[in-house]
Amino acid sequence: MSKINSVLYPFSHEAVCISRYFALTDYKITTAIIPEKLPVHCLNMSYFDDLNNNDITISYDFVSSINYCDTVIWAPYNYKDIGKYFKEVTEHISFAISSGKNIICLESLSRDILEEFVALSKLYQVSFTYLNFNNGNYNVTDLLELKKINTPVITVVGISENVDKFSTQLYVRDAFLQAGYKVSQIGSKPYSELFGIRPYPSFMFEPNISEKQKILNFNNYIHELEINENPEVIIIGIPGEIMRINNRFLFNFGITLFLSSCAYDSDFTVLCMGCNKINADFLSQCKKILYYKYSMPVDCCFISNIRLNEDSLKSNYADLEVDILPKLLFGNEKESVKQYADLAVFDINDSKDSFIEYIQKALRQEVL
Numbered sequence: 001m002s003k004i005n006s007v008l009y010p011f012s013h014e015a016v017c018i019s020r021y022f023a024l025t026d027y028k029i030t031t032a033i034i035p036e037k038l039p040v041h042c043l044n045m046s047y048f049d050d051l052n053n054n055d056i057t058i059s060y061d062f063v064s065s066i067n068y069c070d071t072v073i074w075a076p077y078n079y080k081d082i083g084k085y086f087k088e089v090t091e092h093i094s095f096a097i098s099s100g101k102n103i104i105c106l107e108s109l110s111r112d113i114l115e116e117f118v119a120l121s122k123l124y125q126v127s128f129t130y131l132n133f134n135n136g137n138y139n140v141t142d143l144l145e146l147k148k149i150n151t152p153v154i155t156v157v158g159i160s161e162n163v164d165k166f167s168t169q170l171y172v173r174d175a176f177l178q179a180g181y182k183v184s185q186i187g188s189k190p191y192s193e194l195f196g197i198r199p200y201p202s203f204m205f206e207p208n209i210s211e212k213q214k215i216l217n218f219n220n221y222i223h224e225l226e227i228n229e230n231p232e233v234i235i236i237g238i239p240g241e242i243m244r245i246n247n248r249f250l251f252n253f254g255i256t257l258f259l260s261s262c263a264y265d266s267d268f269t270v271l272c273m274g275c276n277k278i279n280a281d282f283l284s285q286c287k288k289i290l291y292y293k294y295s296m297p298v299d300c301c302f303i304s305n306i307r308l309n310e311d312s313l314k315s316n317y318a319d320l321e322v323d324i325l326p327k328l329l330f331g332n333e334k335e336s337v338k339q340y341a342d343l344a345v346f347d348i349n350d351s352k353d354s355f356i357e358y359i360q361k362a363l364r365q366e367v368l
Contacts, residue, residue: 005030005071009075011058013306025194030069031065077107097121105128134202151226151233152267154269156238156270169188176233184225200239265295266295274306275303275304278336301343302345
C-alpha cells in the first residue's frame, strides 16, 4: 500500500520521535514546518536530530508546503517558547482544512477547540482525526483477581519526563518487527495509534475508578490483548517517571508506574535516561527503586541525547528546561555512563540486531 503524502507541523524537538520513525506509519512525511521566528540555521534537520538521517525537508512556508500533501500531521508543541504561536498554528490548520487537507491531530486540544475543528472539517468534507488516550473497545468492569500473562513482556520506563522514552519504544518495536516477531504494544503517548500502537488506556487516569480496579482492569486489558492478538512479545511503555527529581519538579511521583507495575510481571525492563552527569551511586539508587518499589529489575539502560538543564533544576522559579546535545558531545556522555553502569547501555544509533540478541539472551537468563 502506498504511503500518504503529509507534512509535519509545527515541527520542534517534541516531534523528533515522529520524524525519526515515520516509516512505521502509513504516512510519508515530505516536509517539517517550523516557526518563522526560529533562526535560519534551524532549516537543517541536524539542528533538531543529528542522531538520525532522513530525507525530510525543513521549511518556514506553511502555505506552499501543503500544496503537495494530502494530510497535515498536527504535531505537539511547547507553546511557552513562543506565547502567541498557538493562534497562528490554529489559523494555519483552518487554512489547510479549507484547502481540502485531512488533519491528524496529535496536539492536546480543549473540547471547544476540538469541536470547532471537527465542525469545520465536516463543512469542507475532509477528515479530522484526533489521537488521544482512550480505552479502545475495552469496557471497565469490577474484577476480583489478576490473570497470568504468558507472553514475554518488555517494559519501557523513564527516570523522568523528557528522556526520549517514546522514541525508545519505537526503536524496540522496529527492532522486533525487523527480526520477524509478531508484536503487540501499548504506548506511553496519546498519539501512539499513529504508529499502530494502542495508547495507554485512559481509564488509568479516571478519578472515579479505584486504584484496585485500575490495577485489575489494566491486567485484564493486557490479557485481552494477548488473547485477541496472540503476539510473540508485548511491549509496554508507561507514561510518566519512576520518581520525582527534587522538591520542585515532582511530576506525578511515579504513581502511574506503580499502579501499572502491580498489574503484571515485567520480563525485561528498559530504563530510559537523559545524558546528565550520572555516577554509580545514582544508577544504583534507580535500580533499587525499580526493584523494590515496582518489582522491576533493570535489564538495560537506554540513553538519550536530551539533558535536563542543570540551571533550571537548581532554580526555584524557572520551568524545567532541556538541552539537546550534538552527536559528538552525546557520544562522550554515553561513554561516561558506560563507565558507571553495570549493565548494557544502548541508544537509537546502536544495532537493532545486537539489541534483540541481548534481550533474547536475557529472557533465556544468559546475560551475566
